Amino acid sequence: MSLEDMRSPEDTRLSAYLDDELSVSESQRLGDRLQQDAELQDRYARLRGVQEFLRSEGDPSFQEAMERTWHRLSLRNFEQQRPNWWSRPVAVPFSAVAAAFAILVLVGGLLIRFGGPTYFSAEPQQADRFGDTVELSAHARESEELLRRLSGWESRDEVTIQLPESRTFEFVGQPVIVPAGH
Amino acid sequence: MKHVFIVFAGLAVMLSAAPAVADDVDELLELFGEDALHVSIDARVVEDGERTVWNMELTRVTISGRSVQVRLDGENIVVRAQFTPYRNNESLLLVAQGQTWLKVTDSDELRYETAFETVPIELGETVVFYPLGQENVTMDLDTKRYGTINLELEITVIPYLQAVEKE
Numbered sequence: 591m592s593l594e595d596m597r598s599p600e601d602t603r604l605s606a607y608l609d610d611e612l613s614v615s616e617s618q619r620l621g622d623r624l625q626q627d628a629e630l631q632d633r634y635a636r637l638r639g640v641q642e643f644l645r646s647e648g649d650p651s652f653q654e655a656m657e658r659t660w661h662r663l664s665l666r667n668f669e670q671q672r673p674n675w676w677s678r679p680v681a682v683p684f685s686a687v688a689a690a691f692a693i694l695v696l697v698g699g700l701l702i703r704f705g706g707p708t709y710f711s712a713e714p715q716q717a718d719r720f721g722d723t724v725e726l727s728a729h730a731r732e733s734e735e736l737l738r739r740l741s742g743w744e745s746r747d748e749v750t751i752q753l754p755e756s757r758t759f760e761f762v763g764q765p766v767i768v769p770a771g772h
Numbered sequence: 773m774k775h776v777f778i779v780f781a782g783l784a785v786m787l788s789a790a791p792a793v794a795d796d797v798d799e800l801l802e803l804f805g806e807d808a809l810h811v812s813i814d815a816r817v818v819e820d821g822e823r824t825v826w827n828m829e830l831t832r833v834t835i836s837g838r839s840v841q842v843r844l845d846g847e848n849i850v851v852r853a854q855f856t857p858y859r860n861n862e863s864l865l866l867v868a869q870g871q872t873w874l875k876v877t878d879s880d881e882l883r884y885e886t887a888f889e890t891v892p893i894e895l896g897e898t899v900v901f902y903p904l905g906q907e908n909v910t911m912d913l914d915t916k917r918y919g920t921i922n923l924e925l926e927i928t929v930i931p932y933l934q935a936v937e938k939e
Binding site for chain 2: 748749750751752753754755756757758759760761762763764765766767768769770
C-alpha cells in the first residue's frame, strides 16, 4: 500500500473504524460495506495488520535509531560532526591537577593567614528542651565585630520547656517578678 | 619535582591549619572582658507552696541588651518570658516581660495575663518570676495542706567568665 493509497478518504474512515472512532451509524454502514466489498476487505486487513504491528512494538529506542541512522550515513561517506571545542572532554594529567590544587591551597592559606578579619564560621547552638547550656561557638578576630554579630542575632532561639503533663495550673494572682526572698 | 610538590603541599596544610582566629570560646570571650553574661533560669513547679516537684534548669549566654527568651508549654498553659539584662558595672537592670495564657479548668475560658517589670539587681542576685502570680501560702487546718501547685522561674545573672571559673 502506497502513501497515496493511504491518503484516500476511504482509508481515513477505515482507520477511524479500526480505532472505534466512528459514530454508531457510520460504523454500522461501513461494517455492512465490508461484508460485501472484497477490495475494501483487503484494505481493511492491511490497515489492521499495520495497527497490530504498531501495537506489538514497544517504545522505540532512540539510541538505537540514532546509531542505525549514523551507520547508514557513514555507509554513504558522511562523517559525524565533531562537538564544539568547549563541550569536548579534556584529559589533564593527574600531576598537573595535583600541582594546581597545591597552589590553590597555598594561596588560600596565605589569604586566610594574612587577609582581612575572619568572622563567624558557626551559628550559635540551639539548646534542646532544657538543661543544655548554650555556648557560642564562633571564630572572630575583633571583639567589635563579635559584639555586632551577637547583637544582630535574631532572638529566634526561644527555648521551649515542656512542663510535666497531667499537671493543670490555675492563676493564683497576677504575674509578678520579684527579687528572691520577697 | 616530586620533592617540591611535597614541600608545597605541606606548607599549604600548615598555613591553612594555623590558628589565625580565636577558636576557643573562653579566649574569645576574654577579648571583650566581662561583657558576656551568663543567665541561669530554673523553672520549677512548686506544690503546696514549698515543695518543688519538678524543675528544669537552663543557662544561656548573652550580652547586655540582648534578651533571653523562654517558653513553657503545659497541658493548659503557655508561658512566654523574656529577660533582658542591662549591665552597668556591678549592677544590673533586668527588664522582664512575661505573658501567660491559661485555659481555665472545666471551662472554655482562656485567660491571658501579662507582666512587665524592670528590676534593679546586683550581679549574682536572684529574681523570681511567678507567671501565675505569687501565691499567698495558706494552710488548710483540716488537711494540713497548703494551696495548689504554682510555677516559678528563678533567674540569676552573673558574668560569663565567673560562670566559667565556677565550672
